[in-house]
Amino acid sequence: MRHLGIKRLPSSFHIQRTINNIRKFNNSSASKIIDEKFKLIFNKEINDALIKQKPIIALESTIICHGMPYPQNLDTALEVERIVRQNGSAPATIAILNGRIHVGLESKDLEKLAKMGKSVKKCSRRDLALAVSQGLTGATTVAGTMAIAHMAGIKVFVTGGIGGVHRDAETTMDISADLTELGRTPVAVICAGVKSILDIEKTLEYLETQGVLVSTFVENRNGNGDDDFEFPAFFTRKSGFKSPSSLKTIKECASLIYYNSLLNLQSGLVIAVPIPEKNAADAELIQVAIENALMAARNIGVSGKEVTPFLLKRVNEQTQGASLKANIALVKNNAIIGSQIAKCLAEDFNCSHENRENYIDTHHPINDMKQEQPTQQNKLVVIGGIAVDIVSTLDPKFKDYHRTSSPGKIRFSLGGVGRNIAEAASRIGVSPLFISSIGRDIPGTWLLNKMKEIGMATEGLQILDEKPTGVYNAVHDPYGDLLYAVADMDFDNISGDLISEAIKKNKPNLVCFDGNVSTTCITSIIETCQALQIPVFFEPTSVPKSKKIVMHFRSLLPTNIIRYTSPNKLELAALHNEAEALGLFDYEAYSQDLTDVEKVIGKSNEKLSLLNEEIFFQSARLLPYIPNIIVTLGNQGALLVQSLADPPLIRDESKFRGNNFEIIVPKRVREDGRGGGAIRFRYFEPTVVENEEVVNVTGAGDSFAGALAAGLSYYGDKPIDDLIDGAQKAAALTLQSHETVSEKITPKLLAL
Structure with a gap:
């Protein structure tokens, strides 16, 4: 870990200890994260998907307990989850088990629900608090599943069909809570339309009143004829009623979801997918069975929430299982389409499901600065170290610190040279792709969540089971200067192939890497950037690590692809002496x-x-070998x-x-x-620090490099003198901050 000294005026020293943020993870495990506020429990697969920003599909559990008999319900649930995985997403079946809300179920949980069947409480939004408070086991409806999916930040939900306005609703007032939930919860529901046992015309009217866009997905259709806008009726492909719009590609569906969130409309979407023709039940046969089932329900007094399961069972009996087969087929088809939409949403629109507010510019702490200077997404790629920084600062009242327990202040903060550079660049207004690795442990979880809190992208982080997260433990004198430090970090596991693929995909204006990465990764960076003619910025990090680059010097001569480096005096000497020893x-x-x-x-x-x-x-x-060398001279400038x-x-x-x-x-x-x-x-x-305390030197040099890299990626190197002036100001702000990168760094520093 490096720091940049800046000339400062005499001031008193003060630092506060803040360790509460890390304590809340003490009771978490590698397999699940528990959010006590909402009592959400993520299984390992969904936890991993959230960390790696893999697309996730929400799945309801009422279809398991109340929609199908055993064992078809279990077989269907397992097959739908398999289909979701096969199409590139993670299946998050949602249910309440003994009063705890689970997002993602294990196979044994699915089997338990399937066998319990109708004895499991059906939970809509209104029932969630009751089920949790009384420790019940509940199967979530469309409305209940949407509410929980939104809590978890999941944007896409796959089900069979949504509820609707019941027949004779003008007298019974029987309208499904699914419709009002769609009006207030921004989750996209991929379904086969509305069950034909309902009043489809009134259902579409009610959704319009709720501000819910309904679209029919008509993949591989041509033209805009009436068929393109036909709303499906669950078991059958047509209902006789039109949708307000139609979508013809997966990307159109993903784009609709993206802009619905970007506009902060706070309402859901219905993307109706007609059942495949080969699986569609005979419309006339289904209609006769529905009319008979409705008459039977009235005759024996079935009402309320019991109507739908009664009708489905009776229709299945009268069609000799044809309706159940159609039901299973359409759910599987919806899972295919929904998973492809979620994957496209993540890959083509760069949407992160784990924090729904990241979709909306006005809620993004970094993007709040866009009015000052445009943000360039992924025009800068940063590769390097990430760690938890533990900084101990000795109390000035005591003089003898040798071989004894000493009073002072201790602070935990985000660290790692590469991560600090990426944060500084983010605060400047150039949103970088940051590539590094963390362990699946408490420090790694803390780092991940803190980065999301400040608006940093995390999709470039590799989560490793076998390696711990890096920790940097520094001891400062009472005035904030470094006495000594221990760095327990190993970044040799960062994949060179991942780096090369990310650079090729993003085609950034600049790639910046620090001395923490392995020589194998350095080779990948140089070779990839030489092939694409992308300039590179090397941050040496420390005296020993600065030497890693020297072995590559001969390959740099033809192209000067490493265009910039920012060593301090000791690192410059190490680079020079190593090159001299190799006869360069x-x-x-x-x-x-x-x-x-x-x-x-x-x-x-x-x-x-x-x-x-x-x-x-x-x-x-x-x-x-490197045509632009910016030597950082501490308090000499x-x-x-x-x-x-x-x-x-x-x-x-x-x-x-x-x-x-x-x-x-x-x-x-x-x-x-x-x-x-x-x-x-x-x-x-040097930039003079006036009227402010210098509280922490750790991260000042990284802030300098991050601001400079941001400016170079945005403007190029023609205004480099002005960029260095701005980078020095960024370093000075960090000297005055308890954080490793000052929250006061803004695009104004480089607004030329």
């Missing part, structure tokens, strides 16, 4: 240019006394060293304005015609 400076072509640098630096030495001359020579020798192909008009060899200076040394044209251009040195005074 054994060439004559550059020696004359270095002689000219020495003359200019020697001539100006009195004015450059604040800097070590070695910084100039070491940087200049590395320029053939920063030095930009560049290799210019087309130098500006040079009137003087050097320009001094106070302590700031710019030196341009022309490169000589050699006998072979190569060379030319210039070497440019530009010094930046």
